[in-house]
Amino acid sequence: MQIKNVAFIGTGIMGARIAGHLMDAGYELTVYNRTREKAEGLLSRGARWADTPAEAAADADVVFTMVGYPTDVEDVYLATDGLIRAAKKGAWLIDLTTSSPQLARDIHDAAEVEDKHAFDCPVTGGEQGAIDGTLTLIIGASEKDVAPVMPLLECFSSRRFFFDQPGGGQTAKLCNQVSLASCMVGYADALALAEQSGIDAEKVLEVMASGTGGSGASKSLAPKSLAGDYKPGFLAEHLRKDIALALQRSEDLEITLPGAETAFTLFDMLCQIGGSRMGTQALTLLYQEEGTCAAAGLDWSLLEQGDEDGEHECCCGHDHGDGDHECCGGHGHHHDGDHECHCHDHDHEGRA
Numbered sequence: 001m002q003i004k005n006v007a008f009i010g011t012g013i014m015g016a017r018i019a020g021h022l023m024d025a026g027y028e029l030t031v032y033n034r035t036r037e038k039a040e041g042l043l044s045r046g047a048r049w050a051d052t053p054a055e056a057a058a059d060a061d062v063v064f065t066m067v068g069y070p071t072d073v074e075d076v077y078l079a080t081d082g083l084i085r086a087a088k089k090g091a092w093l094i095d096l097t098t099s100s101p102q103l104a105r106d107i108h109d110a111a112e113v114e115d116k117h118a119f120d121c122p123v124t125g126g127e128q129g130a131i132d133g134t135l136t137l138i139i140g141a142s143e144k145d146v147a148p149v150m151p152l153l154e155c156f157s158s159r160r161f162f163f164d165q166p167g168g169g170q171t172a173k174l175c176n177q178v179s180l181a182s183c184m185v186g187y188a189d190a191l192a193l194a195e196q197s198g199i200d201a202e203k204v205l206e207v208m209a210s211g212t213g214g215s216g217a218s219k220s221l222a223p224k225s226l227a228g229d230y231k232p233g234f235l236a237e238h239l240r241k242d243i244a245l246a247l248q249r250s251e252d253l254e255i256t257l258p259g260a261e262t263a264f265t266l267f268d269m270l271c272q273i274g275g276s277r278m279g280t281q282a283l284t285l286l287y288q289e290e291g292t293c294a295a296a297g298l299d300w301s302l303l304e305q306g307d308e309d310g311e312h313e314c315c316c317g318h319d320h321g322d323g324d325h326e327c328c329g330g331h332g333h334h335h336d337g338d339h340e341c342h343c344h345d346h347d348h349e350g351r352a
């Protein structure tokens with residue numbers, strides 16, 4: 001199969017960079033994004049704009065999606081005019097979003113019925129990996145299965161892991177995210193201890209880097225935390241979503257993940273007080289004086305208001321007016337009042 005036309009849906013922090021590498025490699029690109037301005041860079045390089053995902057997919061041999069939440073993935077693929085129906089027979093549908101394993105399986109199965117190929121392919125390596133084209137891909141299919149599209153995957157990745165079954169990529173990605181979340185809490189604790197003890201926090205980071213106390217997160221993100229640079233490479237609200245998805249999975253498995261529970265509490269708090277669109281490294285602000293937080297744009301009174309009203313923005317991205325919604329950005333996990341939700345501390349008897 002000669003692959004020429006590629007569609008890309010979701011041109012945010014990661015998607016725009018990845019799509020750029022596909023253009024560099026000579027593929028003819030059609031793009032769609034909820035907010036058109038974020039696709040302007042690609043359009044000015046010759047990409048074609050489409051008004052809907054269906055229009056973007058109409059002539060595409062391969063369609064990539066890199067949207068925010070599982071609810072977005074569900075809309076783009078499974079809506080009446082979504083990709084499963086709109087893509088050509090034989091087309092490849094590749095979801096790069098960090099999303100729900102169950103949703104990935106549903107999409108794979110629905111695509112198969114329609115004679116299309118869909119697989120989950122979340123990524124790791126951050127914004128810098130997307131810029132450099134050196135992402136690691138975590139693939140919910142076998143190497144043999146995805147061979148026809150391997151040249152496209154190679155345009156923006158340097159390593160690829162195959163988990164051989166639909167949803168396997170998403171599950172492995174969630175494992176990575178719970179480890180990342182605990183590493184972040186670890187370095188935030190360490191920096192707080194150093195600063196409050198009056199010793200040189202930068203030097204403590206060097207100590208950690210030279211021994212076993214350091215992590216990828218403390219190496220790449222802790223210096224930004226120390227410098228007060230909270231610009232997002234990876235949005236805090238997206239890490240909260242990932243931890244919520246992992247906790248949802250742990251509930252299904254009837255296991256506990258204490259590290260992830262702690263990290264969820266902290267990232268949820270950061271999001272509630274105005275840090276949703278900050279980079280994850282803003283976690284360290286939670287350990288700072290209120291004035292420092294306010295100067296960075298956080299407002300602790302929002303947390304109190306949320307507690308008093310019994311309501312605040314949920315991480316699942318749904319309108320909760322009808323009291324029947326999916327939990328934590330996951331899929332097929334309706335609130336029935338008899339499970340503990342990790343999107344925040346509320347009961348689920350029809351209220352958000």
Ligand code: NAP
Nearest residue numbers: 010012013014033034035067068072098126127233234238
């Ligand atoms: P982002 O900047 O928010 O990009 C997501 C893009 O998808 C936005 O431009 C958004 O539109 C668009 N979008 C959302 N729903 C859509 C829909 N239904 N139709 C069309 N476009 C839609 O986030 P990101 O950092 O690129 O992350 C994307 C995904 O990758 C997330 O799941 C994240 O967890 C994961 N991820 C991120 C990183 C990282 O370091 N940033 C690393 C690995 C994985 P708007 O422009 O209107 O918001």
